[in-house]
Structure formats: C-alpha cells, structure tokens
Amino acid sequence: MNVDAMLLVLNEEQVDYLLIGGMNFLIRHLPELTFDVDIWARDEEENLRRLNRALRRLGAQWGRTEAEWRPVPEDPGWLQLQTIFCLTTDHGALDVFREVRGLEGRYAECKARRVRTETAAGVACPCLSDRDMLACQEALPPSEQKTRRMEVLREAIRRSEAK
Amino acid sequence: MKSAQVSQLKREEERKRDAAFDPAQRWQHIQQTITWAEANLPPHLRRNRPRTRGPEKRRPSIVPPHE
Numbered sequence: 001m002n003v004d005a006m007l008l009v010l011n012e013e014q015v016d017y018l019l020i021g022g023m024n025f026l027i028r029h030l031p032e033l034t035f036d037v038d039i040w041a042r043d044e045e046e047n048l049r050r051l052n053r054a055l056r057r058l059g060a061q062w063g064r065t066e067a068e069w070r071p072v073p074e075d076p077g078w079l080q081l082q083t084i085f086c087l088t089t090d091h092g093a094l095d096v097f098r099e100v101r102g103l104e105g106r107y108a109e110c111k112a113r114r115v116r117t118e119t120a121a122g123v124a125c126p127c128l129s130d131r132d133m134l135a136c137q138e139a140l141p142p143s144e145q146k147t148r149r150m151e152v153l154r155e156a157i158r159r160s161e162a163k
Numbered sequence: 164m165k166s167a168q169v170s171q172l173k174r175e176e177e178r179k180r181d182a183a184f185d186p187a188q189r190w191q192h193i194q195q196t197i198t199w200a201e202a203n204l205p206p207h208l209r210r211n212r213p214r215t216r217g218p219e220k221r222r223p224s225i226v227p228p229h230e
C-alpha cells in the first residue's frame with residue numbers, strides 16, 4: 001500500500017480530512033497491524049466533490065454489491081448513499097468515513113484539535129488528536145474496542161496533560 | 164444510525180472489498196504497507212537510533228578500550 005501516494009492526492013485536491021484509525025496510531029504511537037488507510041472527510045458538498053476527484057485519481061473502486069464493483073463515478077452523489085465506504089484503490093485499501101462514532105457532528109472541533117504531522121517521505125498528514133482517537137474507541141461496543149490502543153492513548157493523554 | 168447498524172455496515176463494506184480485491188495485488192499492498200510502516204514508526208521505535216540500540220551497546224567490543 002502506498003500511503004504517501006494516497007495522502008498526497010488528497011492533499012493536492014485540497015480535501016478537508018483527518019487521518020484516523022490504525023495508520024494514525026502507527027504514525028504517532030506504536031506499530032499496529034493495519035492494512036487500510038482510514039480517513040474522516042468533512043461532510044460538506046464541495047468537500048465531497050474534491051474527495052471524489054481525489055478518489056478518481058487514485059483509481060478508487062466501490063459498489064453497492066460485489067457485482068456492481070467498479071471505478072467510482074464522476075458524479076460525487078454516490079458518496080451520499082451511506083456514511084462509510086471501504087474502497088480499493090491503485091495504491092491500497094482506503095476507508096472513507098463521513099461520520100465517526102463517538103464524534104458525530106463534531107468534525108470542526110476535532111479538526112481544530114488535529115495534530116499536524118508528516119510521513120517519513122514528507123507528506124503532510126492531518127491526524128485526529130489522541131483524545132478524539134480515544135473517544136472513537138470508547139464509543140465502540142466492547143467486542144470491537146482495541147484495548148491496547150486505548151491504554152496507549154490514555155497514557156499519551158496523561159503525559160501531555162502532566163507537561 | 165445506531166451503533167450496531169454502523170458495525171454491520173462496516174463489516175459488509177469490508178466483506179465486499181475483500182471479495183473485490185485481486186489477491187496478488189492485495190499481497191503486494193500488504194508487503195508495501197509493512198515497508199512503509201517501518202519507515203514511519205514513531206521516532207522512539209525507529210531502528211538505529213540511540214534509544215533503540217541497547218542490545219548493540221551491551222555487546223562487548225572486540226577491541227579493548229584505549230588501544
């Protein structure tokens with residue numbers, strides 16, 4: 001998976017997004033087995049249009065069913081069909097969230113708390129903050145929570161508050 | 164949308180994608196991800212940094228000191 005290529009295209013198309021999930025945790029804390037890039041995109045018409053342009057450049061494919069799996073269309077309307085999409089792209093798996101559990105309707109305030117970082121290749125990467133990453137985990141049913149991730153996030157928050 | 168419905172949607176989306184992925188391409192992406200992950204570990208976990216070089220430091224030197 002070429003994570004840098006995905007982030008670069010999202011940045012070039014000026015998509016308003018935050019990196020969430022395992023890649024966020026990997027870049028900021030500990031390696032974790034993860035085989036997709038998860039992004040939370042601001043749920044607004046013009047941003048979804050930019051996101052769609054980026055997805056088309058990345059060779060993204062999606063379908064309502066397996067039989068309908070095909071390159072994403074030029075019209076970004078399909079992004080309104082649901083709040084989560086698991087896509088294939090030429091560079092690897094990409095999950096797009098329009099809403100994130102535990103943070104519903106709070107994109108703007110989460111963005112204000114984001115951590116600006118860069119990948120090793122120097123690609124800018126806006127990351128969801130530790131506090132918000134933890135809120136996502138806490139909102140999941142216990143069977144889906146990643147307990148190790150939660151422990152590390154709590155410790156990181158505790159350390160940053162002690163400073 | 165209720166939490167259980169979101170979980171169900173996510174599972175279904177992942178199932179569809181897994182079915183759609185070409186296995187050879189998927190394997191290539193996994194290998195690339197591991198390489199990328201190594202290069203992008205947080206600073207304190209990267210290789211060949213003083214903090215991660217404990218075992219090497221403890222290894223006795225062949226050359227005696229001050230020779």
